[in-house]
Amino acid sequence: MQSMTLYIEKNTPLHQMDPLIKLLLVIVSIAVTYICPNLFFVGAVTLTSLILLSVGRVIHKIFPILALSMILIISIIVVQGAFHAQNATVLFSVGPLSFYKEGLLYALLLTLRVVNMVCIFGVLILTTRPDEMVERLVKKGMSPKIGYVLLSVLQIIPQMRATTKKVSDAQRARGMETQGSLIHRVKAFIPLIGPVVLHSLSDTRERALALELRGFNKQTKKTFLKTQRKYRHQWPQGILLVLIGIAAIVWRVVQ
Amino acid sequence: MSIIEVSHLKYRYPDTTELALNDISFRVEKGEFIGIAGGNGSGKSTLCYALAGLVPHFFKGAYGGKVVVNGMEVRKMELEDYVGNVGLVLDNPFSQLTGATNTVFEEIAFGLENIGVEQAEMIRRVKECLDLLQIADIGQQHPFSLSGGQMQRTAIASIIAMHPDVLILDEPTSQLDPAGAEEVFRVVERLAKTGVTIVMAEHNTNRLAKYADKLILLDKGELQAFDPPAAVFTHIDTEQLGVAAPVITQVAKKLEIKNAHTMLYPVTIQEAQQLPRWKETIGKEAFYEISHRELGDNAEEVLANPGNLLQDNEARKYDVNLQVENLTFAYDAVEVLQGITLSFHGEATAIIGQNGAGKSTFVKLLKGLLRPKKGEIRLNGASLEKWSPAQIAGKIGLVFQNPNDQIFKSTVLQEVMFGPSNIGFAEEEARNQALQALEKVGLAAKTEINPYDLSLSERKLVTIASILAMDTDVVIFDEPTMGQDAIGKQIIHDIIADLRRQGKLVLCILHDMDFAAAVFDRIIVFSEGKAAGEGTPLQIFSDQVLLKHAQLQVPVLFQLATEEISAES
Numbered sequence: 079m080q081s082m083t084l085y086i087e088k089n090t091p092l093h094q095m096d097p098l099i100k101l102l103l104v105i106v107s108i109a110v111t112y113i114c115p116n117l118f119f120v121g122a123v124t125l126t127s128l129i130l131l132s133v134g135r136v137i138h139k140i141f142p143i144l145a146l147s148m149i150l151i152i153s154i155i156v157v158q159g160a161f162h163a164q165n166a167t168v169l170f171s172v173g174p175l176s177f178y179k180e181g182l183l184y185a186l187l188l189t190l191r192v193v194n195m196v197c198i199f200g201v202l203i204l205t206t207r208p209d210e211m212v213e214r215l216v217k218k219g220m221s222p223k224i225g226y227v228l229l230s231v232l233q234i235i236p237q238m239r240a241t242t243k244k245v246s247d248a249q250r251a252r253g254m255e256t257q258g259s260l261i262h263r264v265k266a267f268i269p270l271i272g273p274v275v276l277h278s279l280s281d282t283r284e285r286a287l288a289l290e291l292r293g294f295n296k297q298t299k300k301t302f303l304k305t306q307r308k309y310r311h312q313w314p315q316g317i318l319l320v321l322i323g324i325a326a327i328v329w330r331v332v333q
Numbered sequence: 334m335s336i337i338e339v340s341h342l343k344y345r346y347p348d349t350t351e352l353a354l355n356d357i358s359f360r361v362e363k364g365e366f367i368g369i370a371g372g373n374g375s376g377k378s379t380l381c382y383a384l385a386g387l388v389p390h391f392f393k394g395a396y397g398g399k400v401v402v403n404g405m406e407v408r409k410m411e412l413e414d415y416v417g418n419v420g421l422v423l424d425n426p427f428s429q430l431t432g433a434t435n436t437v438f439e440e441i442a443f444g445l446e447n448i449g450v451e452q453a454e455m456i457r458r459v460k461e462c463l464d465l466l467q468i469a470d471i472g473q474q475h476p477f478s479l480s481g482g483q484m485q486r487t488a489i490a491s492i493i494a495m496h497p498d499v500l501i502l503d504e505p506t507s508q509l510d511p512a513g514a515e516e517v518f519r520v521v522e523r524l525a526k527t528g529v530t531i532v533m534a535e536h537n538t539n540r541l542a543k544y545a546d547k548l549i550l551l552d553k554g555e556l557q558a559f560d561p562p563a564a565v566f567t568h569i570d571t572e573q574l575g576v577a578a579p580v581i582t583q584v585a586k587k588l589e590i591k592n593a594h595t596m597l598y599p600v601t602i603q604e605a606q607q608l609p610r611w612k613e614t615i616g617k618e619a620f621y622e623i624s625h626r627e628l629g630d631n632a633e634e635v636l637a638n639p640g641n642l643l644q645d646n647e648a649r650k651y652d653v654n655l656q657v658e659n660l661t662f663a664y665d666a667v668e669v670l671q672g673i674t675l676s677f678h679g680e681a682t683a684i685i686g687q688n689g690a691g692k693s694t695f696v697k698l699l700k701g702l703l704r705p706k707k708g709e710i711r712l713n714g715a716s717l718e719k720w721s722p723a724q725i726a727g728k729i730g731l732v733f734q735n736p737n738d739q740i741f742k743s744t745v746l747q748e749v750m751f752g753p754s755n756i757g758f759a760e761e762e763a764r765n766q767a768l769q770a771l772e773k774v775g776l777a778a779k780t781e782i783n784p785y786d787l788s789l790s791e792r793k794l795v796t797i798a799s800i801l802a803m804d805t806d807v808v809i810f811d812e813p814t815m816g817q818d819a820i821g822k823q824i825i826h827d828i829i830a831d832l833r834r835q836g837k838l839v840l841c842i843l844h845d846m847d848f849a850a851a852v853f854d855r856i857i858v859f860s861e862g863k864a865a866g867e868g869t870p871l872q873i874f875s876d877q878v879l880l881k882h883a884q885l886q887v888p889v890l891f892q893l894a895t896e897e898i899s900a901e902s
Contacts, residue, residue, distance in 0.1 A: 209435055222447075229433040237432070240477070244738045247702050251733075252803065253726035253755030273741030280737070280785060284428030290391060292431065292444035292491065293416040301449050303442040303456070 084139075084203050092134035092201065096309035097211035098218070099316055100202045106319045107198040110326040111191045117183065120190045127197035136204040143196055151189050158185035213302060222300055226289075238274060241281075245273045334404070336499060336530050337361035337384065341398035344379060344388055353379040355554040356398070361532065363498075366525045368545035368562070369534040372575020372818040373790045376554040377534035378424075381503040384532060385421035386412050403498050417448045420497035424504040424789070424816070426484035427735075429491075430476045437479070438463070438472045441491045448495060462490035465520055481734075482513040482688040489517065493524065500524060502533040506540075507816045510688045510844045511886045518544050536818060539847075539889060542566070542579045542600035550576070563597040563604075575818035580847060580889035581605050588614060602892060619893035653679050653713065653806045653838040655699075660708035662694055669694045671862045672708070677807075681829055681839040683849040686859030687884050692842045693734065695859070696809050699840075701725040712807070727756040730800035734811040734842075736792040745771065745787075745795055746780040752803040763802070770798035773831070775824055790816045797828065808832055810841040814848050826852055850874060850888040858883050 087093075092100075107127060111120045131137040162181030169179050212225040249269065250256055256266035289295075337360065344354040354376050361367055369377045382388040389396040390412040400407040403418055423429050434440040441462055445455045463469040466486040471479065476487060485508060492500065502521065506514035514537070522544050525531045535541050541548060542562040550558040550565055552574045558565045565571070566578045578586070578600075585591070585598040590610050592599060599605035606612065660673040670691045684692050697703045699710060701722040710717045712728055730752075733739040742748040749770055753763035771777045774794040779787065784795050793816060800808060813825045829852055832839050843849045849856060850870040858866040858873060860883035866873060873879065874891040 207435070209433070209439070226431075226433050237477075245741050247697075247722075248733065248739045248741060249751075250722035251700055251702060251726055251731050251739075252752035252799065253723050254751075255721060255723040257721045257723075269741075276741070276785070277737070281428055284423075284425065285430075285432055287387065287391060288423070288429045289431060290387070290412060291385070291416065291421050291429075293413065293447035293495070296413040296416060296447050296449075298447070298449040301446050301451060301455065303439060303446060303452065303459075305452070 085207050086136050086139060086204050088135045088205070090134050090205070092130065092205045094309070095205075095315070096312045097202075097206045097214045099309075099312055099319070100206055101211070102316060102319050104198050104202050106323045108191075108195055109323060111194055113326040113330050115187060117187055117190070120187060120194065124190045124194040124197065127194050127201060130201045131197055131204075134201060134205040136200065139204055140197055140200045143200065144193065147192060147196055151192060154188050154192075155182070155185045158182070158188065210307070213304065216300070217302075217306070222294075226294070238278070241274050241277050242270060245270055245277065335360040336363045336403055337532070338401040339384075339399070342383060342400055343395075343397040344383060345395040346379075346392060347394045349394075352554050354383065357554075357556045358398075359549060359556065359559045361530060363530055364525055364528045365546045366522065366531045366544055367533070367547050367549060368541035369532065369549045369551065370536075370538060370541060370565075370571070370576045371534075371551035372820060373788060373816075374553075375551040375575065377551055378503050379554070380549070380551065381421060381501050381532070381534055383407070384499070385419050385501050386410065386415040387421070416444075417495045418497055419499045419501065420492035420495060422485075422489050422492050422500070422502040422505045424507050426481050426488055426508060429488040430484065435475060436473050437468065437476055437487050440476045440487055441494050444491055444495050458494045458496070459490075462494045465493065465523075466490045467516065480688050481508040482510060485509060486513070486517070489520070497529070499530045499532070502531070502535075504534055504536065504816065506535065506537070508812075510686075511846060512884050513688060514540065514844075515886070536576075536816070538562075538566075538571075538577060539579045539581075542582070550574070562600045563592075563595065566600055567591075567597040572819060575820045577819040577822075581893075584615065584619065584890075584893065585611070588618060590614075602889065615893050619890050622890065622894075652836050653677070654711075655713075655807060655838060656709075656711040657699075658709045658711075660695070660698060660710065661706045662691075662698060662703060663706050669862050670698070670705075673864050675857065675864055675867070677838055677840065679833075679836060679838050680854040681833050681852065682841065682855045682857060683853040684840065684842045684857045684859060685844070685846065685849055685883075685885060686865075690859040690883070691862040692859050693811055696731055696811060696840065696842065699807075699809065700729055700731045723755070726752070726803070726805075728805055729807040729809065730803050730805035731809045732793075732797050732800050732811060732813060734815065736789065736796045739796045739799070740784045740792060743783055744781050745776060745784055748784055748795055749799045749802050752799055756803055766802040766804060767798070770801040771795075773801060773824075773828055774798045790818070790821055793817065794821070794824070797825070801828070801832075805837075807838045807840065810839070812842055812844060814843065814845045822848065846874075846886055846888040847890070850891060858885065860884075 107123060111123055114120070128137065131140055158181040159177040160175050160181065162178065162184055165178035165181045167179040168176050169182065170177055208229055212229050216222050216225045246256060254266060255262060340358045342354055342357040343352055345352050357380065369380060371377045379388060382392065383400055384402060386407050388394070389408065396408060405415065405418070407415070430440060431443050434443055438459055441459045442455055445458060450458065463472050466489060468483060468486050468490065471483055476484065479487065485505060489505060500521070506517050509517065518540050521531055521533065533545070545562060547560060548558065548562050548565045549556065550569065550571065557574065558569055566582045571578055581602055582598045582600050585605060590599070590608055591597060592608060599608060599611070655677040657673055657675045660670055661668070662670040673695065684695070686692050694703065698705055701717060701720060717725060740748055742751055746767055749767035750763045753766045754760070758766060768777065768780070771780060774797055776791065776794055776798065784792055787795065793813070797810070797813065814822050817825065829839050829841070841853065853870065856868065856870055856873040857864055858879060865883055866876065866879045874887050880887060
């Protein structure tokens, strides 16, 4: 049975970090790449995210996701490289298409932002137990309902994968070909979408009932099974991140 | 004061015209164990929901009359105040999980967190429930990784942990193996002894009769009886209402053996054995019934010469030949099947065994949905190794255990036509096949309905029709009797008999031992990933060592005939 969360159990400093600080890290890391559109700076931020991934010993898990985002990245490069409004200097041509320096540099910036976003979210999701993060947020005053939604959203991909497997088995079992060429597979994928959504909806209704039976809507003050973990250096880490954020804004204003 | 008082309860679901419950009144005392019996669609689940407050609070709809549980009038209460006082366990284990916890331990604690139980007490209660349901060993596993039986026990533990005064269970054992189901009944009975009031809807009247103090018998939303089981099954022909009487009662009725004091038929084996006339006649009668069922009119002749039985089977001509050789399969590092070698010709075969014995994995391998680690499967001489599941689909049909995993179209007809259309039938032909198949399962009138608007038992029949429509040489059923009442079981019985007459190979995974013994020519026992034994029902169910090893129960009729069988062999 495949694990139902993307979290990977390891014992690294990142795994022991307060989830709220990691959440702040995600926000700051993404924000600064937009606040300071400097190629070298954004590159450095992206590199930092990659280093964090390797500190958390989860970097190998990010490559498949990056590979998936290649479609987006390639389209950025083609569109911006060839058609960016400020294009002036031709670098090279492929057939009728000419690629320009300005457009390609801009595409590189966008690409780095995308890669950074994927990586820093990877840091959060791959090194944080989702329930730990939600429990932190709920204790900070977030509604348990939102907490539940977050938890189930985090579990939705593995659950969808399980549902997709079931529906695909049901279709193959009744003679639908899903193997063979790429076109065959894509064709087989389309009829999957409807039933998977339908299944998820029907599960949702029954689950709502189950939650009701377990006192989910009760107004009593909630208690917690787990004792709060002790986190270290929350304050210095948090302050550092906020300072980086402020510094980026100042830099932008001064420029 | 009674703990449950229901008076003149009437209820109609939104957007429907018929009453789901019609003028129901009864009272239950604290600590009683009440069973609810009735055919599919009789209102069993709705009554459970009404006692648990989901009707009307969750389902809305039109409501009349009064339900008072533990001094609270359901209609006037908010559902949230009700939770914790009254617990409800549903039939589908998967959808009862919260989907937001990582371990069984956390899953059970979820409700306790919501009702504000202190941490130390919470941990104590979770541990207590893990022990009570005998699932302490899976406490740290992910809830979604469990088998159906384990999930259901987790669901029951999650509800019991909240210490309800009244526990309502809606067919809680429908997805469990016999040993698991018996365990649930024992746990529930233990709870009843500690003063918890139990109300349980259930199809298996053998168990209901054994454990319940009284039965509520429902038909089309109306209360037919509210009496001790013996009185219900003596005075009412429940079969007509889709409820099979306990096997003991059926036999006793046939032989006209009543309890001389109460003038009622016995409903449990223990009760029957107290009766003098029972002791004298029953062993021979039951044995006679079994041997006739298995051997037909030549029973005496074949029994005199037992070696003939199997030869007789082999001598029959079948068109289908399925060979399985040294089949081995593992999920990751865990070996699920180890070197299965079996051959099938055309005899209707039941596969029995505990939850997790590898039965479902075995049939998925036959279908090509899983690939074996080692070994080979040959159909009529041709190896299936290179075939894709879609190619196998035209030859081997499989009805999944959970109909919700199989259904994906928006009308019943489209659903049933999907298979035949895929394996090369023309549109018109596929439609005809589909309509015929729906006729067989009794759903011809519901072709244009969305399968999700049908009940679970009807959905199961839709999935059976969708396989029948493909007209495959081999038809495999995974738990076809799950959730079916007496009428549904009869339909499935007829379908299997019909397939056999057409010379098809029928394979069937079953937990229902009485059904297995009554319907099949051959039985294979799976245990811990191996085929531990095979033979005729008579051979298998008289092999005490094998049954004990595989942790299986003996069908009631065979329990009765045990002495005669051991005398014979």
